[in-house]
Every structure is written in structure tokens, then in C-alpha cells.
Amino acid sequence: MKPLLTAAAAAAVFAFQAPAYAEDLQFQLINDSSADLVEFNVSSASSDSWESNLLEGGYLAPGYEIGVLIADGATTCVYDIRGSFSDGSEAEDYGLDLCEMGGYTFTD
Template sequence: MKKLFAAPFVLASLFASTASAEDLVFLLANESSVDLVEFNVSPSSSDNWESNLLGGDYIAPGYEADVLIADGLQTCVYDIRGGFSDGSSAEDFGLDLCELGEYVFTD
């Protein structure tokens, strides 16, 4: 699988810049047929989505990026939302990202 090298920097830069024991790293892959243009992740305990972590970038089909969540929280359970260039979106709730280690968007 191809790797997108710009996205990890963008994703990681939106969280705290120092690593700590609470940091969570997982692999985000786009195996759909369209560009992933928006990516939001929020603790499941939150009622709101965090900002778009791609910040104007995108992950093309067949590419992947490492995601660093360094929000200082001691949780592994997050909700995920992806927005695609064709206007579609996908949401998934209550994911244990520590257990999964990766998340893959597909058609």
C-alpha cells in the first residue's frame, strides 16, 4: 500500500507537540474509490466533532497515514468521521483505537 507522508505531519500537528504516555498512534487508510478530504476524531464521551484533521489536504484512494492523537486523555475509545470528495461521509462510533491499531475507510 502507498503511504502519504504529508498527512501524518498535518494530523499530528493539530494535537499537543510533545509525546507522553497517553499518546495514541494508529494507521488511517483510504481503501475507498474517492479522496478522503475530511477526517474528524473525537473522544466518544464528547458530543462534538473535533476540527478537520486533514486541514485542506486529502488522502487519495490506496494511501495511508499514521495518525497521532496526543490530546492528553487517557482513553482509547473514539468516534471517527470521514468526508469524501464525492460528498459522501462515513461515521463510526465507540472504536477502541488502541485495540484496533488501524482504521480503514472502504466503499
């Protein structure tokens, strides 16, 4: 069984090995669904493709949340989000202003 990502480990995963700048985006990712979140992708809304899986082999269990840092140097707040779950379901959401929202919650 793969370990649950802790907030500290998640911060390391999402930091992309880059220093934090004012343009970097931080938000809370919450799994309020009934299945483990096993893949999580975030891409700028202007992009035509998804960025890599930010969970990198880990998972986020139902009822848990982690801090996400997008340190891509972009000054945008508008992103698309995709999540894949252990039960085979997927969820996508587009054009989200994550600066305004401060977090994103996956639900059933």
C-alpha cells in the same frame, strides 16, 4: 489540485504541536474507498461534538494510508471517527477502541 498528504506531513498535522506521551494514541488511517478522503474528524467517544478536520485542506487518495497521532493528553482509547469524501459521501463510526485496532480503514 491539492497535494496528497505524505506520512511525514500527516504526522506534523496530527501532532497538534504537543510532545508525545504514553497517553498519546497512534494508528494508521487507510483509504480503501473509491474517492478521495477530504475531511477526517476524530473525537473522544464521550464528546458531543467533532474535533476539527485533521486533513486541513489536504486529502488522502484511494489506496493510500497515513499515520495519525492523537496527542490530546487524554488516556482514553475509545473514539468516534467521521470521514467526508470528494464524491459527497460521508462515513461515521462510533465507539472504536483505536488502541486495540491499531488502524482504521474507510471502504465503500
